Amino acid sequence: xxILLLAALWRRFExxxxxxxxxxxxxxxxxxxxxxxxxxxAFVDKSCEEYxxxxxxxxxxxxxxxxxxxxxxxxxxxxxxxxRRSDPYGQHLKPFDPTDKGWPDFMRVHPVLEWKYVxxxxxxxxxxxxxxxxxxxxxxxxxxxxxxxxxxxLLKEGTCAEFLPAYELVKDEEERLGRFKK
Numbered sequence: 627x628x629i630l631l632l633a634a635l636w637r638r639f640e641x642x643x644x645x646x647x648x649x650x651x652x653x654x655x656x657x658x659x660x661x662x663x664x665x666x667x668a669f670v671d672k673s674c675e676e677y678x679x680x681x682x683x684x685x686x687x688x689x690x691x692x693x694x695x696x697x698x699x700x701x702x703x704x705x706x707x708x709x710r711r712s713d714p715y716g717q718h719l720k721p722f723d724p725t726d727k728g729w730p731d732f733m734r735v736h737p738v739l740e741w742k743y744v745x746x747x748x749x750x751x752x753x754x755x756x757x758x759x760x761x762x763x764x765x766x767x768x769x770x771x772x773x774x775x776x777x778x779x780l781l782k783e784g785t786c787a788e789f790l791p792a793y794e795l796v797k798d799e800e801e802r803l804g805r806f807k808k
Contacts, residue, residue, distance in 0.1 A: 628652075628654070628673065628677050628679065629749075629753065629755055630737050630738070631652070631706060632677070635649075651678055651679060651680040652678075652679050652680065653679070653680045653682055653699065653702070654670075654673075654674055654679040654680065654681050654682065655682050655684065655691070655692075655695055655705070656670050656681060656682070656683045656684070657684050657685075657686070657688050657691040657692075658683055658684070658685050659769055659770030659771075659773075660685065660770055660772075661770040661771045661772045661773075662770060662771070663760060663768065663770075663771055663774075665758055665759050665760050666758055666760065666768055669756075669757075669758040669759070670683075672756075673756070676756075682695060689728075689729055689730070692705075692729070692730045692732070693730045695730075696730045696731075696732065702732060703732060703733060704732060704733040704734070704735050705732050705733070705734060705735065706735045706737065707734050707735065707736055708738060709734075709736055709738075709739065710738055710739060710740075710741055710742075710743075710746075710798075711739055711740060712742070712743070712798035712799065712801070714802075716739065719734070719736055719739060720736075720739075721735070721736050721737070721739055722734070722735055722736075723736065742798055743766075743795060743796070743797070743798045743801050744796060747792070747793035750793075751793060761791060761792035761793070762791045762792070763776060763789060763791075764776030764777055764780040764781070764789020764790060764791065764792065764804075765777065765792060765804060766780070766792045766795050766800075766801050766802070766803070766804055767801050767802045767804060767805050769805050773805060773806055773807065774804055774805055774806075775804045775806075776789040776804055777789070777792070777795060777800065777801075777803050777804040778803055778804065779795060779800045779803055780792070780794060780795060
């Protein structure tokens, strides 16, 4: 998401790049899983440092995390979200969508809503954008260590524990096969 935001900002301010400095650091809200992978935490830390983001790490359930965040950041009116149409709860969303009733009030911005799984990987690999190392180990959707395993569709033939990288998966509907309820 950060790469898309930076590209849009560059296009907007390419004739006056110094104006970007007046925007300050963007806030990056990371709602960490209770049992987050160390690799995910390290990737988030490295990405925030690389892109100059102000990381706000919260370890509460999603709804409470955003209530907490917005209580301390009352000028925030919109949040960029990386959900896609094929993700759980993504079917009925619009590119700009207010939060559902009972949730903290903000506008959700969904720039990759219509992207397919393969589009994400084509973009990341085509732009040589860094991604979490777990994707090279067969993980295709990352939750906590207690609810996520490598995707069984990526198991290398003739092995019992070697997996192809995530970008080898093609079908959106198979992306979350490595996730399970706790």
